[in-house]
Structure formats: structure tokens, C-alpha cells
Amino acid sequence: MTLTAGIGAASEVTADPAARPRRDMRLVPAALAVWGGALAGLQWGWQSAVAVGGVAVVAGGLVAVRARRRGAPRVAAAAMAVGCCGLLVLVPVGLRVHEADADPLRAVAADGGEVPMRTEVRERPRPLRDDGYGAQRGGARSVLVPVDVVSVHDRDEAARVGTGGAGSGGDGLSSTGRVLLIGPVGEWARLLPGQRVSVTVSLAPARRGDLTVAVGYVRGPPERVDAAPVWQRAADVVRSALRDASGVLGEDEAGLLPGLVVGDTGDQSACVEKEFLDAGLSHLTAVSGSNVAIVCGAVLLLARAVRLGPRVSAGAAGIALAGFVVLVGYEPSVLRAAVMGALGLAALVLGRRRSVVPALAAAVCGLILVDPAMATSMGFALSVVATGGLIFLAPRWAAALAARRVPPGMAEALAVPVAAFVATAPVIAGMAGEISMVSVAANLLAAPVVAPVTVLGVAAAALAVPAPAAAEVLVHLAGPGVSWLVIVAREAGAVPGAVVSWPSGWWGGVAAAGIAVGAVAALRYRKARMAVAIGVTAALVVTVPPRFLQAGWPPAGWTVVACDVGQGDGIVLATGTPGRAVVVDVGPDAREIDRCLDRLDVRRVPLVALSHLHADHVGGLHAVLDGRSVGAIAVGRGRSPAWAWREVSTTARRRAVPLVDLTVGRTLRWDALTLEVLGPHYTPQRARAGESEDGTVVNDTSAVLRASTPAGRVLLSGDIELTAQSDLLARDVDLGAEVLKVPHHGSRYTRPEFLAAVRPRIALVSVGADNDYGHPSDTTTDALEAVGALVARTDRGGDLAVVPGDGDEPALVRRGPGP
Template identity: 55%
Template structure:
């Protein structure tokens, strides 16, 4: 009997694997691969039928044949149709088109980390649409596009571009102008949006961090989230709480079943009530692929919890994979889909055994489940996460274990608030306040976990990194079955504690003693910190493209107060992190030069400083600013406020140029000034001589050798992102610096770099390495 059970458990798995491989190979390689996989599955199933006894053949052979046919049609046929779509040819020619489309998903706001016309997370949206059955991705401005709902039809004009390979999306449309001929949204979509808006409004009774988190926790609405909280959740391995997952739906359905039991409903009525709740929740969160996937996986989780046996849950999981990939072959290459399948498989295959073992060691079952579920899910998904992010979280299991008791109550209370707010706002207010302590706890744990030293371990990214971690984890799980392996692991841990930790502790600390300036590694952008004699109080010049990198740099430096934030100019790679600085530190004021363009950035800076109640002041050439141990002179630009610049070069040339006199010597901070502004500085009366120069515009080729010679710096700092698409820094600019004997440090290679005083003049110290950078 046991052997028969084993066969029943696994009979659908080969078919699910065949369908998944067909979608994966067809999208990542060629549709012919999907055809081959489907054909092999059909042939294998037929061979099994011919050489196996009838009962076993029915259980294993026919499902494999059926799945092979599904891989041939519709999986292969849909991938081939997308590959041959006429819009691909138009996209390759960058054709200007007018398309009548239907909105497939809610618009998602884009967070841009580059510079130019796009701010960090506020100016554009991405909208998946269908155009006569073809999948197209719209990039559109927020205005008039952000409020669209699934099911609406409209006409969009724009320029087609090629889509990323490996998906069913055939083209990208960069929209010009507003949508036209817009139809009404379906009534149920309007109602769902009203409930989401109501939840966001009701959550405003909480503080800003919790008010933004509650809608994200309940329906995946991250629009109002404070950036620092979102970054903390990612670093802590808790980002899955910010999206609708199978766990959300399981919580809702369990709550409904509990209420049905209290109402003494029969099994069928309870099942119907749970199914209606499941459908309603999917509608509320939005019928997008990720939510639909979560609905299916949530149902699988309920099967596992209800039956308590992996025998029935595993076939159900296989059916979910088959259905999802058949309906939407793009699921096969979705990281979210992979994570959902792995986490659900861990739930139904690993957790029951772990819970039983813990119970045999006298651990209460409720506690055993609380430990086993996050640990198994993290272990199963860690290889994929590591391959995606290049990091392995060392605190994720503990963080998720600590927050597990409050997630379900917060979700249920928040959902209740969303449902009652249209008819009883006072009740919604009460429910939100009841959810407040739970959400506050999530914020506290996320912040604590993200800021733990060594919270994340760097790991090779990409497929090889994921495979390596999977092999390592598998080896540990298998190896720990033997006592000798457990002893070896214990010895390894002792060696790490006794040897590696002291080595890390004896390594040079950060920041180095007496540091005068630090150029932060914020990617393709600028953020330079200047110290004063008041420990923990600094001046910050620019804030980088995104909130997290500049906040992490200031955390590493132990900065508590920012006397002044100077924004050299208003491109996104210099102002994108301002919100996190204002949220996390005591800031005295924010200073900007005469440039007031682009307009969106100027408006954003005003809104952020006003919300933080921080003064916004102007600086211009000739001003002198002083603190104990630090004096800054504004060398450029001259002139009145200017809002008319629209060209990127003109905006760059209006950058604030500062010469800072520090304990280590003179530091010239040049923003993104290009040739015209450099020429004005050379012909003016300003004294440009400095010991250290922050090379203009990330080392672009628009840097005059005469300008670098006039500065005559012995040290050069290039703030630049690795592998950027602009070709920064330019080889010509680097060569000009090398010819005059300047030592160069690039943040894409050395990370955070400090300027420190030395007997022979300032020196550079790279974070974690006491040796100065080479001249290469």
C-alpha cells in the first residue's frame, strides 16, 4: 500500500515539469524547444502506456501524454504567435503608431535611477495592455494615465520599441500625449478601486510609515509607502509581505472558514463562502498575473493545511503549475512564479516532517509550525533570491519568524477596514487603529533586521550563483542526516566564530579616523559627505539617484545630523535620495542653486522639504558658508533663478560648484558642469586650485584637460555606477588626470572612498581597505 501511495503522490509531477520546461525553453531559447519538449513528453507517455500494467499506466502515462499535448498546444502555439507578431517588426523600426488597446493590469509607477527627465518614482507609469491580442507594454506619463483601470479601452499614440527578450510581450510603446477614446471601466473594477482608495484614506490615522505599509500588506498597494520602510523590508527578507501572495489569500480564507464554523454552516456552505472570499479578494487586489498566481497557490496552501498530508497536496501543486503555464506561458519565466512554486512545495513537502520532528522533541505544535514555515520557505527560495539580487539574507528567517504572529491579524483588520469604509467610516477608523500596533511592529522589525551588521551576505548573482547556493543548501540538508556531518558543521561554525570574526573585527574600521570627506557609492549618481568638527554632524552635497544607497552610506558613517544638504542641480541622480535623508536625519536646511529645472524635480524638492518642515534656501556664486572645521565657498553659478532650461547640458552647466576647505585640504565639488561652465570658471577670477577634485559629470568626456590642469588636484574622485550605459568615466578624461599625476578613485570599483589628512597631504582610503587606490 505504501508503494502505491508513493506512485499516486508523484504521478502528475513529470507532466507539470514538461509543461514548465516547454514554456521556459520556448521563451528563453526558441519556440522549437517548446515543440521538442512537448513531443518528447507525448512519446514518453505513450511508451509508458505500452510497457506498464493498465492501472499504473492510467496513473502516470496518460497525464504525461495530456501534458505533452498541452505543451504543444496552446503553450508552443502561443509562444510562436508572439515570436512572429507583426508589431515586433514595427518595434525594430521604431515606428510611430496609433494603437487601440485594452488595459490588462493597473498602472505601476516607475522608479528611475538614471538622470535626465525622469524623477525617482513619480513621473511615469508602466501599463501592460493588449492590442488585438498582442501584449504591449506602455510607458506613459503619470498625468492622465495613472488612474486607468483594467478593462478600459483606449487609443494610444507613440513610438514603438523592442521588448525585452524572454517574454510574450511583443513591443514597448512610449506614449506621446494623453489617452483618447477612453471607455468606462467595468463596474467591479471601479468598486475595487474605491475600496483600495478608501483603505489608503482610512490608514492616514496612523503615522506615515505604518499608514503606507497597511495597504501594501493587505492589497499590495505600495503607492503610499515611505521609501525607507520599503528598502528595509527588502534588506530584511520581508519584501514578500508587500505583495499579494498565497499567504494573504490563505489568511483570508481561514478567517472566513472560522466565521463559517461559528455560524454553524455545513461543509459545503463553508466551502462556498471561502471560495467567494477568495474570488472577492482577487478582485480587490487586482486580477493581475501575480495575484491570480497567488490565488492558485493560496488554494494549494489551504489544501495542505486542511488535509495535513503531502500525498494530496503535491498533485494539487502540479495541477496549479500545469494550469497556470498553460493559461499564461509567460509564467514559466517569472521569478515570482518560481518563488511561489518553491515556497508552496516546501510547505507541503518539507514543513510537515519538520513539524513532526520538532513535536517529538516536545516543541508545541503551534510554535513548531511558526518555526518550520518561514525556515523552509526561506531555504527553498534562497537560491532564486540570491541569483536575482546577489545577496543571501542572514536575518530573513528570524525576521519573518518574529513578525509571523502579527501578519494575519493586521491583514484581516485591514481588509475589514477596506470593506466597511464606504458605509461606516467610523468602523474603518476603529479597525485601522486596531491594526496599528501590529503594523508598527512590522516596521520596527524590518528596520532592526535591515540594519543588523552583516544582515546580508554578498553572493554571486545570476543562474550560477543560484545553482551554487542550491547545491550548498541541498548538501547541508542531506549531510546533516549523519552525525559526522553535523560534527563537521559544528567545527566549521566554531572556526568561523573564532577566526573569521576576529579578523573582521581587527580589519580597519569605517569610517577611518579623522575623515574629512567621503564620496558615497550610490551607483550612477553623486552623494558627497563633508565632515565638521562636531562628530556626527555633516554637510551633504547631492543625494544620489535612490533613497537606500545614500541612507546606508550615512548609516555607515554614523551621521546623526545633516547641517545642510546642497543639491548641485535637479537631475534625478542628484536628488533621488533626498526623501530618505529628510526622513531619517535631523536636517538643518536644503540649498539649491539658481537652476529650477526640470520643473518636476523643483516641484518634488519643494514638496519633500515642506512635508519635512525643512527650510529650502538658495545659494549663488560668492556666498561663503562655515561650520567648525569646514568652510565652503560657492564658485558658480552666477545669475538669477532660471526655470527655462530644458536641455540636459544646460541644466548640468547650472550646477553649483563648491570649494570646501576641510581638515585634509581643499576639495573642489563640481556637480555635472560641462565644457561651457568649465570655460566660464577658467576665464573668471575664481581660485580653482584644490587638493582633491570630484570629477565633473561622473568623468564624462565633456571635461576639459585645461580645467583639470587649473585645479591641479593630487586626488580625483569619480562617482559613477558600474556598467552604466553612458560610458562613464571617459578614457580621455581618465588619461588627462593620469598625465598630470593625479591618483584616481572610482566608486564603481572601490565603493565608498574617504579623504583623510596625512603628513604629506590628503590621502584616499577605500572602505575596508587601508591602502590607497592605485593610479590605474
């Protein structure tokens, strides 16, 4: 998504409709033909691309002939452009898609083969957000590395291959396809575009939708790594220096500034990332047209100040644009904006400053013809439709507001974010399954500081290597603006109903587009206004009773809530004092545990207990600490994985929160809550020293807690597996409880004897929907039902609350899935 249409587009927003020249639309049908042909080929096979290209050629030719006969040169030119682009869809696009479909690595991937290959890195590695049990900082234990295959070898030949290269490989497969590597963080995360590496990968089939022929899973580090091109190494040094210079700001601001300037979000906290997403501001860290326009605009203004001519000014801006693209990386939205910027600069030199629509169409055609995979890129789609919204919608709306006596500057400030929101909402709804209802307001508040922060940040990046002290001064100057963006995102994201869930996929996007068109029509036409009002009323009649007339949340008298945090644990225990609760584990995702605590109106947390240190139990720790008063962080005896222990201890030290141990026999008391530590009695030395990476060993270090509440006893068993369960049974520990938080998300590694010893009336399974681990196991749920437990799952019931029931029996209240 972008907030400007590129070089020259901003001037159209403020132009008087009477003075604005007629837009040149001749290239738009051609761009749609190219985009549609590539999209059809990627989704349904190369034959579809050929069919679309053939239809475009025939239709374009027929319309061109007819238009010439009728004396309509503009229509004839547009039709000829469609026909020419149809030919390009037939040959380059169809051929590229066919080559990817027929690539021999697809057959190897279908059989799950393992092959050594020589590859070249296409893009900077991206962290893979993972809810798994060994994930590192920010939920990333792996990185995604898009590569081009240079050569593939059989396993026997691999030992004889030297540096490798195109055409080598003897009897190896002949492939030059794209592969998406998934490798461990570390050396893989430090690779740069253009580097060649050798690797042995386990292949799996790739999903349709781009030119990737296989997904490769990598266990070890890259081998025989060549040096990256000098400009990529220089860009990496600059990005690293900018991160160092940003360290003079606060923690949130230091992680955010590199993302705003160059799209480097590696140090951005999960909490800030969640807040920007909820507020509809995440586009600010996805570098695209707005950044390009700001950078080039700043260079042009500087050139004008020193009285340089238009050609020299455009040349200087072009050099700055090229350097900025290398610094940021070759993301689809960046490339779209860069092509738009280059065409805009060319138009400036040639004296054609009103050619925004042809520039956008040419950018779409050129980029998709060069790389057909752009057709299915969400970043590319958002960038294009946002630019289209600013070209076609914003000027009209700004003029309409001005006609109603809204001051000109305010009219444009209102029209631009609304137009961008309306244009991109259908795409976001279809792809992400949610819509931010506060996006327009948040962008209005953020807009005044975006340009100054970007200019200061780019200048700081330029000085970060030769003059670090000067760069830090510029970072300090940008600091207040960055802090303002954090405040806007935090407050906007905290508004009730800030994010609305929406059906994902094609139908969700089409439905959102229909609503957007209806809303725009309702604002313009009286009859459409009446139809929209009737439709909205009918929708409210159907949806309001079941969704809003139900009992409020949280239920009165709740004692324990299993938060729906996805594939992880997040348990909240009421202490008996309003607004105060103990939290046991914080899930993998900062956003989900934060939302759950907000729904429960928890403002003070006397204790955050972490059963063990896997990421699906500690990933959301920052979110609990942000904006709440926390008394202490408690951990069990395990210190593995070591990275997680360092993260937790560092966080506690920075936030000045005491770090305490959960030792067996310890009892903690509050007004209406008592917490006992029942286990583990034994923890292997390697796990205590932070040296164990074995998932089962780490799971068995989970602290086992029993809470006494007004609704009965609640056994919180972390992720303990067979060994730890057997140890508790052998020691004859009293495990009896009315409510059980089922161990390890209901995995099959649960002893029936353990469940029988607890004999719960309610069993809470904290589990992510459609997870890849097979949780919960049918064997475990059957065993729970056999002992008389009511089994409740967060993936199906959302947040699960236990309240006092009739007599000694607790009762269960499900909130239901939802935001």
C-alpha cells in the same frame, strides 16, 4: 514568496507524521513537464518547447505501458498525466511561443520603427524605478504598462482610423502580440486593466523570456481611452478609498498598509521599501498565498460562527476570493494563490482536505498552459517553491522540533519561516543577486501581527467607500501592528551583514540551492555534516584573508567620502566631530546613501546640501532624515523640476527641518570643515521659477561648493555643464582644489579648460555600473589624466575616501564594490 501553502496547507504543518496520509504526487511530474516545456520555449525558442513536449509524450506513454504491465496503477496514472501534459505543451504552449516569435512587430522593433496602434491594458501600470535626471517621486518618472495589441496601422492610415478594433487596419500589420509600453507618469499611471487606448509608439526589441514581442516608448498621453470594466473601476475606487483611510496613520504606516492588504505600494516610502527588502519582509507587500489564506480563512471562520454549512461557507469564501483577486490585480503569484485557494475550497466541499500537492500541481499546469509567460515570472516561481517548502519541509521540521520537546505552537512558528527561506533563497539569490541573512528572525517577529493586520485592512477596504469613518477606526486598530512591522524591518535591516551579495543568474541560483541542500543534509545525516564542515572550512580559508583581513572601513582620518550610490551623487564631508558629517547630495536610492552613512557611523548631519533637484541627487533624502539628527537642508538657486522642489520643501516642512539657500559668497564653518559657495552666478528665470524641464538648464543650476579639509581643498561641482563651467572661468573664480568631484558623472560635456583651472590631484567620479549614459566619457577621463589627476570611479572602487597623505598631497582609499 508566501508564508502559507494555501487553503488546507496549514493543517499539514501541525499534523503528526504517523497520522499524516501519504501525499498524492501523481501530478507533480506533469507540472514539471509543463513548466519545463514553457521555460525552454521562452528561453530558447518554440522548437525547444516542442522538443520537451515530444519527449514528455513518448516517455509518459512508454512508462505508462510498462507500469500497467507491472501492476503499478499510481505510476501509470502519473505517466499518463505526463503524456497528456506533453501534448498540451506541444500544441497550446508551442503554438503560443511560435506566434510570439513570428509576430511581425518583432521585425519593426528590430528596425526601431514607430507605429500607431490600438491596445488593451493587461495589468495595472507599475512605476519604473529610475535613476535618471528627471525622475519623480520615489525615483519613478515613467510607468510600465503591459498591453495586448488589438490592431496596428501604418502612419498614413492612422489619421483615418476611428475607434479601431480587431481586424481593422487595412494594410497595417496583423498583430495581436504583447507589448510593454513605457510611458510618462500621469495619465498612463491611471489606466486600468481592460481599457483600450490608441497610441503611437517607438518600438525597440524585447528581451527573451516571456511572450512580449516589443517594448514601446511613449512620449505623449494615451488617446481615445475607452472606459474600464465596471469591476475594475470599482476596485480602483476601493483602493483609493483605502489609501485615504490609511492617511490617519503616520507617514511610513500610511504608505505601508495598502501594500500589506492589496499590494498597492504607490505611496510606500523608499526608505521603508529598502528596509523591508533588507529584512526579507518584502513578500508581505507582494500579495500571494498568505493573504488569500487569511482572507478565505477569516470568511470560513465567520461562516462557521453563524453555523453555515460547508457548501455555503465555501461559496462565500469563493466570492470573497474572486473579489480580492480583482481588487489586488492579476499578478502571477496572486493568480497561483487564487487557483490554489479555489481548488482548496472545492476540496472542502468534496470532503478532500488533504489534496494540497495535487492542488499545487494543478495550479502550476493550468496557469502556465493559459499563460506560458508565467514560467519565467519571479513572483510565480517564488510563490510555488515557497508553497512546496511549506508542504514538504515544514511538517517534518515541526515534527522533529516537537520530538525535541519544543512546544507545538513554537515548533510550527519556527519551522514555517525556515522552510520558506530555505526553499526561496536559491531563487532570490539567482534572480536578485543577494540573500537576506535576517529573514528568518524578521519573519518570526512579524508573523503574529500579519493576519490581524490583513483582516483589519481588508475589512477597512470593504468599508472605505460606504463608511469611511468606520474604515478609519479599523485602520487605527491595525496601526500598532503596522508600526510593529516597520520597527521589525528597520531594526533587522540595520543589523550588520543583514544582506549578503551573491552571484546572480543560473549559476548563482544553482550554487545557493547546493548550499541549501547541503545545510539540510548536514542537519539530518552525520556523514553529510562532516562533508559540509570540511567544505565550509575550505571556503573560509580561501575567502577570509582577502575579504576580512584587510584594513577596516572607514579609514582613519577620512575627510571626504564619495559614496557608491549608483548613477548619482552622494558626498560625505567630515566635520571633525565623531559621528557628525555634512552630506552633499543623497543619490537616487534611499538604501545606498543610508548604508554608506551607516558604514561611516554618521548619526548627526548639520547640513544636507542639494546641488540641484534632479532625482539622482535628491532621491535618497528621506533615508538621511530617518533616524538621524539633521540641522538644515540647503539648496541652490534652481527650483526645477517643480515636482522635486515641492517634494523637498514638503519633506523639510513635515520633518521640521529648516530650508536654507546656497547663495554665492556664503561660507559655512565647522571644527575641521569650511564650505564656500562659488556658484552659480547666473540662473535662468525659468529655472528659478521651477518652469524648466530642460536637463542641461537644470544641471547648470547646480551649486558649486569648495570644502577646505585637513586633506586639502575639495571642489564639488554638481552636474554643471559647458555653460556654467564657462561662466565660472569667465568670472575668473578661483577653482583650485586638490580633490575634484567630477561634474556630471564624467560626461563629455566638460571643458578641458575647467579641469585645468582646478588641476586636481584626485578626481572622484560618482557613476553607476553599466549605465546607459556613457559615463564617464573617455574624453573627460583622458583630460583629467592629462592634468595629473588620479581618476577613481565608484562603479569600480565602491566608496571612495580621501585622507591626509604625506606632505600636502591627499591620499585615496577605495572600499571596493560590495554591500
